[in-house]
Every structure is written in C-alpha cells, then in structure tokens.
Amino acid sequence: MECGLLFSAGKDSSLSALLLENFYDVKLVTAHFGITDDWQYARDTAEALGFPFERIQLSDGIATDVTARMREDGFPRSGIQSVHEAALEAAAAEYDVVADGTRRDDRVPTISRAVAQSLEDRYGVDYIAPLSGFGRGAIDRLVEEHLIVESGASETVQKGDYETELRARIESRWGRDAVEEIFPDHEQTRVIGRT
Template sequence: MKAGVLYSGGKDSSLAAIMLGTYYEVELNTFVFDPARLIPTIENAAQALGFPLRKRVFPEGMAEEMAEMVISCGYPNDAINRIHQTAIGTLAGEYKVVGDGTRFDDRVPMLTRAQVQSICGRTGSTYVRPLLGYMRSEVDWLVDRLLLVEYGETGTIENGDYESEIRAAIRARGVDPATLFPPHHEQSLVVGKKKCTNN
C-alpha cells in the first residue's frame, strides 16, 4: 500500500519516511507556494533515501493570505498550522495512508485531534505520525545513526520548510519577518544516508 509522506528534506520527515518505508510503499511529497520554485536539494535528499518525490503547489494566493495572517496575528503559529493542515488534507485526498515527521514535543506544526478526525473522516484516509511518541533527544539519536545532515538558520538551508516562502511574502509587504518569527530557528537538510551499524 502506498503512503504519501509530507516531506521537507529535513531530518524529521526523513526519519518518518524511513520508518514508514518498512511497511508501506512511500512516496515523498514536497509543497511549494511558487510553481516555478526549484527544489534540487530536496530532490537530492529524497534520492539519498531511495524514495520517489513529487513536488506539489499550494493554491494560488495562499502565500499572500498566510503572510497577512502572520502580520495580523503578530506570530506565525496559526498560519503554519493552517498550511500544514492544507498539505495533509490534500494528500489525504489521494492516499489511503498519509504521514509526516511531527514529533512528541513539536508545537508547530501540529494538527489537533479534531482536525485529524475531520480530515480522516472526510477522506477515508489514515494519518500516521511515526515520531509522535519520540522526544527530540531520541529522534536526534536515531538520525545520527542513519542520516548525514546539515544544519543552519532559516534562510541558510534550502529545505522544504514552509517558513522561508512565508518570510519572503512578508518581506514583499515591506515588513521585516524577523520581528514576527522566533529567533534562532534551526533547520535541517538531509545530504546522505549512513550505512547501518549495530551500535
């Protein structure tokens, strides 16, 4: 059975894809706002994992709408959760099983129980979050055993995180996104896969 995994190219979604790949035929899905945006680093990460990747595009005008939401709220959480909900809902319309890399201690993005029930009830799909029971320290331990990863601040790492495109849309409105987003947000990008060890 196929599983559509929401994929940023980062360590969490990569680890989730590896876990789901034990039982399902995984297809990675990366969402962008701009259909012309190229995603070579994410394609390389998917290739390193050995899973096919599909680039998908959010509805036209969504980046601007979400930028306005961030500006009006004064923080990005609601917008990022809305974006994530849209992505999961889109995949649930095509796959019987949908997954992502949200962890135990994630706050954003994180769908509520009611949101998950609504999506699954409407589409008949199953939403699987294999890292939901894992705290960050355990995720990092597994990632260190399995993957080669680069780290950096938002804007310095070319992954598929929603934040960079939303920041650009905010900047286009003449607003400094640094005043709206938390400082020192570390991003990750998978650049290879390690040979498994028994340690």
C-alpha cells in the same frame, strides 16, 4: 499500499520516511506555492534517501492569507499550522495513507486527534504520525545514527519547507524587516543522505 509523506528534507520528515519504508510504498511529497524553487532541495534529498518524490502546489491564496495573518499576529505559528493542514488535505486527495513528521514535543505544526480524525473521515484515508511518541532526544539519537544532516540558521539552510516560501512572500510584500520581526531565530536541518 502507497503513503504520501509530507516532506521538507529536514530530519523529522526524513526519519519518518525511514520508519515507514518497511510498511508502505513511501512517496515523499513537498507542498509549495510556486513562490520559490526551493522544493528542489526536498527533491534532491528524496533522491539521496532513495524515495520517489512528488510536489503538490497549494493555492497562492493560502500563502496570501497566512502571511497576512502572520504579519498581524507578529509570529508565524498560526500561519505555519494552516499551511500544514492544507498540505495534508492536498495529500489526502491523492493518497490512501498520508503521514507527516510531527513529533510529540512540536509546538507547530501539530495535528490534534480531532484534526486527524476529521481528515480520515472526510477523505477516507489513514493519517499516520510515526514520530508522535518520540521526544527530541530520541529523534536526535536516531538521526545521528541513520542520517547525514547539515544544520544552521533557518534562513541559511536550503530546504523545501513552507517557511522558506512564506519568508519570501512576506519580504516581497512588506520588506526584510517584517520577516525578521515575524520569525524568531531558530535552527533548521536538511538531510543530505543516509549514513
């Protein structure tokens, strides 16, 4: 059975792919808006890990709405959550099984039991979050053993996640200062292969 796994090329979605590969025909799926071509980094990581890749283009209207909300809120949380849920919906329209790399201690995105059940009921799919019982320490140990990772400040790591495009949209509408006001400094990862 084919599983569409939302994929950013980061350690969580990459580890999720490894955990699911013995049970499903995993396809790594990157949702994007067409604002940048950073989805290509996710494609390259999918190739390095040995998985097929697909990209799904989300509506530009979603990017417009969530970046306006992020600017109004002064932080990215609700915007990232909305984009993640839209990406799951887009994947659910194409796959019988959809998955993501959300983990137990994520702040955002998170998928509540109610959202997961709603997605399953409305689309007739199975939703799987293989890392939902894993804490950060367990994930870091598994990643260290099985994946080759580069990491750094969020704006410097080339990856295929929503944040990169949302940053670009905010900068084009309101300038670089708005990006720095909305997004806190944090570290990101990009997987470049298996150990």
